[in-house]
Amino acid sequence: MTSHEVGAKAAMLAGLMCAVLCVALAKPAAAASDEQSVAGDAASGQRLAEKGASGVPACFGCHGGAALQSGAFPVLQGQTTTYLAKQLTDFASGTRKSAVMQPVAAALTPRQIADLVAFYSAGAVPTVTSTPPSVEQATTALRIATSGDPATGTQACANCHGARGRGEPPSIPRIAGQSRQYLATQLVAWRSASRANDAGQQMRAAAVGLTDIEIVSLASYFAAIPASDSAR
Ligand code: HEC
Ligand code: HEC
DSSP states (O other): OOHHHHHHHHHHHHHHHHHHHHHHHHHHHHHHHHHHHHHOOHHHHHHHHHHOBTTBOOTHHHHSHHHHHTTSSOOOTTSOHHHHHHHHHHHHHTSSOOTTHHHHHHTOOHHHHHHHHHHHHHSOOOOOOOOOOOHHHHHHHHHHHHHOBTTTTBOOTHHHHOTTSOOBTTTBOOOTTOOHHHHHHHHHHHHTTSSOOOGGGHHHHHHTTOOHHHHHHHHHHHHTSOTTOOOO
C-alpha cells in the first residue's frame, strides 16, 4: 500500500466510525433535551408565581410589584435554575434559615420547583430603584470588590461574582441590581454565619472580615449597578 492509499483508507475508516459514532452521540443529546422540557415549564411556573396554588402563596405577593419595589425582598430573575433550586431546597430543609421562606419552600413539589425556577431564570430582571452610593461608599466598595482586603483576608468579590457582580453560572448568584437592603442583610448573615448554606464556606470566609461601613458600601454599590449591565 502506498502512503496515499493508507491515508485514503484512514479517511474512509474515520468516515465509517463517524457514521456509527455520530448516531450513537446524537441519541443522548436528544434524550437530554427531552429531559429538560420535562424538568421545568416556565408558563406553569409563571402561573404559580403570580397566582399561587393550594398551600402555596403567590410569589409575586413578595417578589413582585410594590412589595419588590419596597426593597425588602430579593429579585429572583437573573439567577440560574441551579442557584434558585438550591435556595428553595435549602429553605425547605432548614439548611438556609428563614421563617418566611421555610414553609413556602417546604410546600412545593419537585415539579413546582422546576417550573418556578424555569420561569424566574428566564425572566427579564426588574429594576429596583435604590439610593446610589456616596462617593466614599463607591470608593470603599470598588476597592473591596476588585482587590479585597489583604489585612483582613477578605477576597475580592470579583474573583467569584465577576467585576460588576453579574454572577458566574451556574452556582454564583448575580448581585448587581439586587435590592440594597437584601444585599446588606445577607452580608450580615454570612458574617455572623446565621446564613451558612455556602459550599466550602466561600461566602462566610469572604464576609467575616467586613465592617458595617463596608457592608453598607458594598450593598449600595452593587444594588446601583443596572441589571441590564452585561459586563462580568
Ligand atoms: C411572604 C413573603 C414571601 C413569599 C410569599 C415568597 N417569598 Fe421568597 N423570600 C421572602 C424573603 C423574606 C426572602 C429572604 C429570606 C432571607 O432573609 O434569607 C425570600 C427569599 C427567596 C429566595 C432566595 C433568593 C436569593 O437570592 O437567594 C428564593 C429563591 C425565593 N424566595 C423564592 C420564592 C418563591 C419561588 C416563592 C413562591 C412560591 C416565594 N419565594 C414566595 C419572602 C417571600
Ligand atoms: C470564593 C468565592 C466567593 C467570593 C470571593 C465572594 N462570594 Fe459571594 N457568594 C459566593 C457563592 C458560591 C454564593 C452562593 C452561596 C449559596 O449557594 O447560597 C454567594 C452568595 C453571595 C450573596 C447572596 C446573594 C443572594 O442572592 O442571596 C451575596 C450578597 C454575596 N455573595 C456578596 C459577596 C460580596 C459583597 C463579596 C465580596 C466581599 C463576595 N460575595 C465574595 C461566592 C463568593
